[in-house]
Amino acid sequence: MKKFCISFFSILFFTQASFALVKIDITRGNLEPLPTAVSKFYIEDPSKFSEELKKLKLEEKISETISNNLKRSGLFFIIDPKSYIQSPNIAHVKPTFQDWALIKAQIMVSGKLVIDEQKRLRVEFRLWDVVGGKEIEGLALFATPQSWRRIAHIISDKIYERMTGESGYFDTRIIYVAESGPKDQRVKKLAIMDQDGSGNKYLTLGNELVLTPRFNPTAQMITYMSYFKNLPRVYLLNIETGSQEVVGDFPGMTFAPRFSPDGKKIIMSFAKDGNSDIYTMDLSSRVVEQLTTHPSIDTSPSYSSDGKYITFNSDRSGSQQIYVMRSDGSNVKRISFGEGLYGTPVWSPRGDLIAFTKIFKGNFYIGVMRSDGSGERLLTENFYQEAPSWSPNGRVLIFYREKKSGKSGTGGGSSLWSIDLTGYNERKIDTPTDASDPAWSGLLSK
């Protein structure tokens, strides 16, 4: 009993004497882009490379494309390659982290190129955590040397995914309407390019007016509108094969055909008996179904990512506002209640947000709101801008913007722009001609 008492009181005494664990809440930090070094890729056995390949300088171009992709995302700060201490070949095998830490890099990308017996290009890349002193990602990719650009985009996506936790959007394409010529004789062609503006190609000759091209989320197919003998037609175009088919002729004004998330239906609006409503068409049976029957103008329909809901704009309340309904046309609910007019709603691939164009006091805004209409945020304001389209990860929007033309009608012109959800990272996407109506594809390497 005596022993017990002694031990009990001694434990009690020593417990009282020890200190509680110090806990500190860290709720602030830097919101700066992550300092990143992209070391030049190196060629392992240059003798195997033909003169033609050597001239291409793929080792430079791949690392440059990766750097540009990461920089454009606004999440990475690329440290000037002139300040790199370590040579690319050593950096790829066993980097000296102190050398990279010295230039304040927190992550580092290295890689090498090899040509195998079948003349295929093998690209290896590694992502290093400079601070932690370890490799955090590595991948080897095979392709023909001509598709080096896609390899660079895929590597960029891997880095983006590893460092942000969400999928990338670099290995994607953008389809748009390329415009040229004077205003009264405007030539409008369908054009396609990589998301960074490279590899521009024209898909139509410009004989017919083309409008509102949209990607199929599941396949490399697009739907667009074109006027043939002044009649609007909806087309389907396979990008890989180039084959094209007419979905149907629609009387009156037809607007913005768009695919359903499973790619089996097209949703659009067209005017019938002087009233514009929302319709869907089953692509296999070609059966058309009317979803709205209101006497007001209902246009710009867009499916939610799960295909259960549709958002569209309508003037049924007296002014143009955004509405949401079930995919069968029931349970129509207005979701926009702010000042001004709202149009071109597009549901995010993530499903959480709806992007829109807002017209208020003569200015055009691109903004986002939650699917219940709450949390409206205007990302960018300009003289004229519209038609937002989401990147496949739902983080960036692409849209087009028109410049004010002079009194004589000169100047003006339209161009493509992108902006991320923070609203701070706004960038122009270079195109060879004027451009409008952009649409973003899904990831090519899914």
Add this chain to the structure above:
Amino acid sequence: MYKSVSQSVLFHVLFVLFTVVSLPFVKKEAITAQQLITVDIIQISEKTQLPFAPKAREIIEKIKKEQEERVVTKQAPPKIIPKEKLKAVPLPDQVKNKKKEEKTKQNPEEIKELNRQSSEFEKKELFDPNKIAALIDKSKEETADIQKKQNLELTQNQDSSVNLNKGITLSQEDAIKAQIYKCWNIPLGLPFDQDLLVRIRLKLKQDGSILSSEILDHARMNQPGQGYYKVLAESTLRAVKLCDPLKMPATGYEKWKDLQLNFDAKEMLRG
């Protein structure tokens, strides 16, 4: 025996009587409050006819003259206004308008509500019960201000004293926070509406260098669908390494040798 006792008693009685009669401090007098003397401050000239000193007289006369000059002003002759001849019988609306115009003219007998002075008795009547709420609100504001001040003083006092729950002072805690803030690059793409709290346990050496760092819910990093958590956790580990060694207090090593940092980027990501 009786004789000596009676003598003693007598002697004592006499001694007491003598004391009461002769010694003044034994008899306590009632304390009477001293009467306050009221002093009226008046001009000497009101009560006496004593002549002023020549210089003072000059000054006084000069002031008097100035006052007279100020007060006495010549009144402007009244303006002759010709009588208006009515060209037609005024309509009722015009009559009303005219009445309104007349009101705009100065009327010395009219006392505007704002300018009117009121006696203390009138003030009681003028008291507006509707303004009680405003007064109460004001008093609330005042008390809130006082409380705020008190709280501020309290925290300031605490700041310099040891925080008993933690073992380090609040200013020491702030100093550690400031170091980590500089080292932590928050991954920008993370969602703000998810539970992404990362807790790291640090063991520190006496010089502030990090002996070991461990993410408490490490298993979550490798679970499917926890990509954002993994990204955030890795960023916090980088922050801790970038901050190594931490600048810690020179004393009290036993108190801070084990440290837990709770990284929460929610507020920053929300913007």
